[in-house]
Amino acid sequence: MTQKPLPIYDGHNDTILHYAIPQVAPHYSEAFSEFFGYRELVNRDFFQRSEQGHIDLPRAKEGGLAGGFWAISPIPEKGEDKQSVASVGAGEDGTFDVPLPPEIPHTYATRFTIAATSELLRMIAASAGQARLVTTADDIVACIDEEVFAIQLHFEGAEAIDEDLYALDVWYEVGLRSLGIVWSRSNIFGHGVPFRFPSSPDTGPGLTDAGERLVRRCNQLGILIDLSHLNEKGFWDVARISDAPLVATHSNAHAINAATRNLTDKQLAAIAETDGMVGVNFHVGFLREDGQTDPDTSLDIVIRHFDHLIEKLGEDRVGFGSDFDGAVMPRDLADCAHLPRLVEAMRAAGYGEPLLQKLAHQNWLRVLRSSWKAT
Numbered sequence: 001m002t003q004k005p006l007p008i009y010d011g012h013n014d015t016i017l018h019y020a021i022p023q024v025a026p027h028y029s030e031a032f033s034e035f036f037g038y039r040e041l042v043n044r045d046f047f048q049r050s051e052q053g054h055i056d057l058p059r060a061k062e063g064g065l066a067g068g069f070w071a072i073s074p075i076p077e078k079g080e081d082k083q084s085v086a087s088v089g090a091g092e093d094g095t096f097d098v099p100l101p102p103e104i105p106h107t108y109a110t111r112f113t114i115a116a117t118s119e120l121l122r123m124i125a126a127s128a129g130q131a132r133l134v135t136t137a138d139d140i141v142a143c144i145d146e147e148v149f150a151i152q153l154h155f156e157g158a159e160a161i162d163e164d165l166y167a168l169d170v171w172y173e174v175g176l177r178s179l180g181i182v183w184s185r186s187n188i189f190g191h192g193v194p195f196r197f198p199s200s201p202d203t204g205p206g207l208t209d210a211g212e213r214l215v216r217r218c219n220q221l222g223i224l225i226d227l228s229h230l231n232e233k234g235f236w237d238v239a240r241i242s243d244a245p246l247v248a249t250h251s252n253a254h255a256i257n258a259a260t261r262n263l264t265d266k267q268l269a270a271i272a273e274t275d276g277m278v279g280v281n282f283h284v285g286f287l288r289e290d291g292q293t294d295p296d297t298s299l300d301i302v303i304r305h306f307d308h309l310i311e312k313l314g315e316d317r318v319g320f321g322s323d324f325d326g327a328v329m330p331r332d333l334a335d336c337a338h339l340p341r342l343v344e345a346m347r348a349a350g351y352g353e354p355l356l357q358k359l360a361h362q363n364w365l366r367v368l369r370s371s372w373k374a375t
């Protein structure tokens, strides 16, 4: 009898974009398929095991992926900036510098976000109880106990929120519980980091006045604010304004990989001070010391980021933030079915069972419980 895999609650995936693209952004199918190495145009089904992409329900069960943050990030209307996605980490000399893509208008982002959220809700409805939208920490605990896949609605980029923040209350009622103010591209609330290596994350101005109001309102409602993709000024703006734990859902240690998307030791100290946390991102370009987008990357480097983050943040403030279906994975972590290989590598590196439980889901549960109003 094989042992059950460790249940992992994960801080970031872009999976719904893959399932929703043929319906909500068909113009983007080709760019996505190319970036993720699909043999034909993206055409996945959450309930069918596939060799393409990183997450479906059969592979999640196999790998112990219990659920996590499901990001919805508006894809541009015309696909004019698809190169900016496809070229992340593509520098031949080991450097990369991708300019920030243009802003996405609120009206289009709203239409896109409603459509993608609807696809997510339809998928859950079609799951016959195998997947559930979670809005409280107790929901997640119940999902792990009952082996139901937990889906947390997350926005990566606040383009679908209006300046008056009316949409925020509506999305909260739908189930939105976490929000990245920007996905790198600028919007009315702030500015993110361009994908650059090597570079400091201090790349430009931070939050706007509307962005500051957004942080305060998220605090009031109990919506977790995600710091990944913000530049350093934006990070310190949130740190100054927010009364919630500071959280970066899918970022790594800048001391090991000097990409703009990673966190400096000074930022990590601020996260530790607020009892926040960081989810480790498996994108090879944010893991490797040389920043190369090379899947031929050992799991040792993932462990080195865990080690560094644990050293700076403590055992209670680190978790998983895979970036499945949004990035290039190391070959031994090719999809969520491979998660037990990483857990094995962590065991081999001396991580004991209590620590593995914390990293796998307990730390996320603690931070979500303290960030959300309802537990």
Ligand SMILES: [Zn+2]
Binding pocket: 156, 228, 229, 250, 326
């Ligand atoms: Zn991201």
